[in-house]
Amino acid sequence: MLKIAVLGGRDTVMGFKALGLDVFPAGSAEEAKEAFRYLTKESEVEYAIIYVEENLARYLEHEISRYKDVPSPAIIFIPGREGPLGLGQSALKAAVEKAVGTDIL
Amino acid sequence: MPKTAVTPTRMVLNQLKGRLKTARRGHKLLKDKRDELMRQFMDVVRLNKELRRKVEEGMTGAFASLTVASTIMSPEMLEQALLHPRQSVELGMSFKNIMSVNVPVYSFRTKNNDPSEIYPYGFAQTSGELDDALEKLAKVFEDMLELAQVEKTMQLLAEEIEKTRRRVNALEYVMIPNFEESIRYISMKLEENESSTKVRLMKVKDMVLEKAHNFEY
Numbered sequence: 001m002l003k004i005a006v007l008g009g010r011d012t013v014m015g016f017k018a019l020g021l022d023v024f025p026a027g028s029a030e031e032a033k034e035a036f037r038y039l040t041k042e043s044e045v046e047y048a049i050i051y052v053e054e055n056l057a058r059y060l061e062h063e064i065s066r067y068k069d070v071p072s073p074a075i076i077f078i079p080g081r082e083g084p085l086g087l088g089q090s091a092l093k094a095a096v097e098k099a100v101g102t103d104i105l
Numbered sequence: 106m107p108k109t110a111v112t113p114t115r116m117v118l119n120q121l122k123g124r125l126k127t128a129r130r131g132h133k134l135l136k137d138k139r140d141e142l143m144r145q146f147m148d149v150v151r152l153n154k155e156l157r158r159k160v161e162e163g164m165t166g167a168f169a170s171l172t173v174a175s176t177i178m179s180p181e182m183l184e185q186a187l188l189h190p191r192q193s194v195e196l197g198m199s200f201k202n203i204m205s206v207n208v209p210v211y212s213f214r215t216k217n218n219d220p221s222e223i224y225p226y227g228f229a230q231t232s233g234e235l236d237d238a239l240e241k242l243a244k245v246f247e248d249m250l251e252l253a254q255v256e257k258t259m260q261l262l263a264e265e266i267e268k269t270r271r272r273v274n275a276l277e278y279v280m281i282p283n284f285e286e287s288i289r290y291i292s293m294k295l296e297e298n299e300s301s302t303k304v305r306l307m308k309v310k311d312m313v314l315e316k317a318h319n320f321e322y
Binding site: 002003011015016017019020021048051068069071074081084091092095101 | 153167183187191196224253256270
């Protein structure tokens with residue numbers, strides 16, 4: 001059975017635990033990288049969706065870009081406690097740019 | 106001269122004509138594919154934009170409630186309250202085919218159908234704001250799931266569009282002009298050969314006539 005993971009700061013992921021998602025709190029870049037590697041490679045259960053908090057996603061850009069053109073898992077940015085940082089928007093922009101050739105939004 | 110070396114023979118000419126025809130047809134088909142992908146992509150982008158706005162707003166709201174809850178309750182109590190979830194989510198994934206791109210379609214099932222099961226704690230020791238935060242979070246989660254699906258679709262489509270566009274351009278600006286060039290080169294070369302053969306024949310004829318009849322112009 002497939003699972004959903006949330007990777008983010010301790011405060012951010014806490015609420016999602018109650019909803020029944022698998023949460024992976026990470027405070028630093030190293031922890032985030034470690035958790036991300038576990039989620040995508042080492043874990044026994046398959047995670048189809050990985051929500052990554054935006055301020056951690058900054059450290060994981062390289063890893064995340066590798067999963068952009070495979071059907072699964074989907075890696076989605078979510079805003080953290082401080083509100084949206086615009087990383088989700090820029091991901092959308094990047095996709096449009098890739099497809100159209102220029103930024104038309 | 107064509108960029109690639111071709112032997113100027115009639116057989117190669119025929120082969121090239123066949124390949125040019127295929128390339129033209131492929132170019133037209135791929136162009137249609139690209140246009141349709143682009144149309145679908147723009148729909149998905151629009152949907153994605155809308156969903157992202159909704160999710161970001163919803164999460165901001167939920168986090169605001171959670172912040173309020175954490176000021177009322179001690180961090181230990183808050184953590185304890187949320188530590189053991191009663192709810193768990195199982196995700197199903199199937200694939201949908203959009204113009205030969207496989208995109209995921211998610212369906213999720215919660216273990217407990219009772220919506221109140223998202224509160225994994227007794228109500229006596231926790232604040233109402235926490236309930237509020239979790240309710241908002243549960244609501245925004247449905248949008249989050251759809252966002253995941255739409256965003257992945259968007260990424261995969263973008264990838265495919267890029268690939269298709271490259272192919273279209275390669276056909277239009279490289280392959281087809283190359284073929285045309287080669288065909289022109291071969292037909293010119295063949296014509297040249299033909300006229301030189303004709304001239305040679307005429308010359309030979311003259312020589313033969315001269316020898317036979319001592320004939321001279």
